[in-house]
Amino acid sequence: MGPHASAGLAFALMFSISIFFTLINLRKHGRRYLPKNRRWSLLGRRAKWIWMLVLAACGAISCFMSIDVDRDYVVNSPLILQSVFYTILTPVMMAVVWEAVRHWGSWQERQILDRDPYAFRKSSTRKGQEFVLPILFYGLAIANFFLTVPRSWGAIEMQRSLEQQMTDAKPAATDIRWRIASFLAMGGVLVICYSLEHSIYRYRIRPTSTWGQLMFYINASPSQFLVAIVLLGIKIGYAIASAFDWTVSPLKYGVNSGWIFGLGYTPPLLLLVLFNICGHCELNDDQAIISQRGELDNAVADSMGVGQRKPSWWAKGRSFVRELRRQSAQKDTDEMDRYVEMGIIKPEEQQQQLRNDQAPGPKPEAQITTRTASQGSEGTSLTAVESGSESAPRHVEYVTHSEGLSRCSSDDPTAVHPAPQTARDMIDG
Structure with missing residues (x-):
């Protein structure tokens, strides 16, 4: 193998290894940790990584084909396969750079709306621009693809001699389609730059200083996007140059390896390395939102004085208050027990029984009152006599009169009885 094949093998291995790391980042950033939201779909997060897989696969295939181009003595299909996948x-x-920039703008919007759902209630052209820009970009990218890839590649294979190169391969590799496609690609880069500027203008806070405003779009742009746009510009610049200059064209058999590998394969490989490193360092969008919500809750709690660490004297003061409350409660309990023993406060069972005894209603027993008079004193005794549940109660009263004792009984409870004579009445009488 010559130097061309050796460089192709090294680049093919690096493109293949990048596929492994891209899959890891795709799994990391393509997972959902929050409830499903139609506005923030997983496809928007995964699109960049999917395009990176396609980029790595095309680069690996094209570099593997360059090995056969260097080994074959007769130019045939390996050169065509290398040229197709390179194109x-x-x-x-x-598409990789576009999806990275677009998702970053969407991510900025999501963070703002998560903090304030009414942040973008004011009508503006923001939504209209975000709807038109993807259509415009993919229109340019698809036009570039159809102007370069679907074509007759037979003329590129005719490079078995210098005369064939000049008469067949050179006109096919530098025709008007290649030139238009390269400028359309440059238009796509301008759309990417405008999309990045749009996201910064809408979702970033503008500084107040004059110098800060002049450098606002440069300072507010993530460094990875600035590097990515530069790498994409190098790749497209080389495509424009090769569309006009046959000597540096990657479609030429025997072109200097420095041109095709330095300006053709190195920018996409560095782009894969850049985004994989940044993807490894960044959090998943849902995890970042969860973390920001926790920080916001902590900030609100701190502003309200909730959850702050108390000084050392706070615990001692609270212990002293608890001890006072315990002693006061113990004292009240002791006094309550003493009042119950003295009869000042009756237990709950006795109070309940007393209320039941005082409730109105028929009494199950009748009473007979007996009064006897003696010299200077009067005694009264109560005797309970069972009575039937069906018969009327019998009232018997013993009254002492001056003439003697007389017994008055009646079965009628409504009967009128003479008033009993007291001891003073008997003495007076």
Whole structure:
């Protein structure tokens, strides 16, 4: 193998290894940790990583084919396969950078709406621009693809001699379609730059200083996007140059390896490395939202004085208050027990029984009152006599008169009895 094949093998291995790390990041950033929301779909997060897988696969296939191009003595299909997959790298690389920038803008909007759902109630052209920009970009990328890939590649294979290169391969590799496609790709880069500027303008706070406002879009842009746009610009710049200059064209058999590998394969490979490193360092969007919600709750709690650590004297003061409350409660309990023993406060069972005894209603027993008079004193005794439940109660009264004792009985409870004579009446009489 010559130097061209050796470089192709090394780049093919690096493209293949990048697929492994891209799959890890796809799994990391493509998972959902919050309830499903139609506005923030998983496809928007996964699109960048899916395009990166396509970019790595096309780069690996094209570099593997370069090994056969260097080994074959007769130019045939390996050169065509290398050229086809190399050409696909340009629109796919554009899609990778576009999806990264678009998702970043969507991520900024999501963070703002999560803190304040009414932040974008004011009518503006924001939604209209965010609807038109993806259509415009993918229109340019698809146009670039159809102007370069679906074509007759037979003329590119005719490079078995210098004369064939000049008469067949060169006109096919530098025709008007290649030139238009390269400028359309440059238009796609401009759309990406405008989308990044739009996201910064809508979702970033503008500084107040004059110098800060002049450098606002540069300072507010993530560094990875600035590097990615530069790498994409190098790739498209080389495509424009090769569309006009046959000597540096990647479609030429025997082109200098520095041109095709330095300006053709290195930018997409560095882009894969850049985004994989940044993806490894960044959090999943849902996890970042959960973390920000926790920080917001903590900030609100701190502003309200909730959850703050108390000073050392706070615990001692609370212990002293608890001891006072315990002693006061013990004293009240002791006094309550003493009042119950003295009869000042009756237990609950006795109070309940007393209330039941005083309740109105028929009494199950009748009473007979007996009064006897003696010299200077009067005694009264109560005797309970059972009475039937059906018969009327019998009232018997013993009254002492001056003439003697007389017994008055009646079965009628409503009967009128003479008033009993007291001891003073008997003495007076």
